[in-house]
Amino acid sequence: MTDISVAERNRALVLHGFREFAAGNIEVLRPLLREDFVEHSPGNPSGRDAFMEWIAAAPVAGAALELKRVVADDEYVVVHYRMVTPEDERGTAVIDIWRLADGQIAEHWDVVQPVPEPSTTPNGMF
Template identity: 70%
Template sequence: MTDPTETEHNRKLVLEGFAEFAKGNVDILRTLVREDFVEHSPGNPSGRDAFIDFIAHSPVAGARLELKRVIADGQYVVVHYLMITSDDERGTAVVDIWRLEDGLIVEHWDVVQPVPDPTEIPNGMF
């Protein structure tokens, strides 16, 4: 059974980190990501420092991030959001899955999908 206290603590950590990152504070990741962090997304490096350097120079660092939903269950927090960069007004739908241990992010997976023309999604993307 999932510990509701752990779930809420992890949810809060990720949401506060997301809010700071969305304001442009990439350094917040240094307080949230464990040194031996494991990345599961193709092309993204593992390890805290390598991951943060990669993210700091990626489109997400300068994008507008619009949080749509959060799902938390024990060690796992899932964040679903719209990422809009200066060169893509429709944006990209992103789902990040974070696994935490002892208050730090230890693993990450993501799913990234360009938002298609509204006529292709009559029920909406979000």
């Protein structure tokens, strides 16, 4: 039996969390987030409990999430996806960057951009 790399293990943890969250299981995040979880995105709170309360009320919790790619590099996992809400059929392009430590998410950054009209992005957003 071979050991999987840190990157592969972290990728699997984040991917499992993403899929469960996308299916409506918000509580899947609680054991994944460190208690002292640090959030770097403006307006989003740090700390597991505060973040859990915030994310449950955020638009992403009720959106359709279409995973496009996952990139893992040791302690960092990057998830690129399209978020679609009933109010916005075109959706939003999202990139989440997660830093893991000891099998839990320690930090988070994101980049969020509305998906523009197709004519303005001839090569597509994804």
